[in-house]
Amino acid sequence: MFVRIVKLSFHPEHIPAFLDNFELMKEHIRKSPGNRLLELYQDKNNPEVFFTYSYWETEQDLENYRQSELFYEVWSFTKKLFNAAPEAWSVDKLVSLN
Numbered sequence: 001m002f003v004r005i006v007k008l009s010f011h012p013e014h015i016p017a018f019l020d021n022f023e024l025m026k027e028h029i030r031k032s033p034g035n036r037l038l039e040l041y042q043d044k045n046n047p048e049v050f051f052t053y054s055y056w057e058t059e060q061d062l063e064n065y066r067q068s069e070l071f072y073e074v075w076s077f078t079k080k081l082f083n084a085a086p087e088a089w090s091v092d093k094l095v096s097l098n
Contacts, residue, residue, distance in 0.1 A: 001036065001055055003054070003091050004062055004091075007051055007088070009048055011048070011082075021077050032070065033064065035055070035065065036055040036056065038053070062090070
């Protein structure tokens with residue numbers, strides 16, 4: 001399993017549209033084959049910045065999602081709202097304490 005972290009930065013006036021669309025799409029994304037967790041965070045110091053964390057069983061599962069109609073729909077809508085280029089990292093979780 002690995003974690004995909006994506007940093008998204010929006011024009012302030014577009015944040016409500018992003019949040020509304022995320023609310024509509026989050027369950028569909030979460031139900032994508034191989035997805036084990038989906039979380040959305042907002043930066044405390046810069047409310048224009050958000051992060052998504054998604055856990056995937058395999059890199060192929062993420063790639064399948066990225067090639068899906070669902071991703072195309074989500075990304076086509078979201079990318080029009082950015083005020084900066086998104087950044088993404090795929091990382092392996094080494095330690096987790098609960």
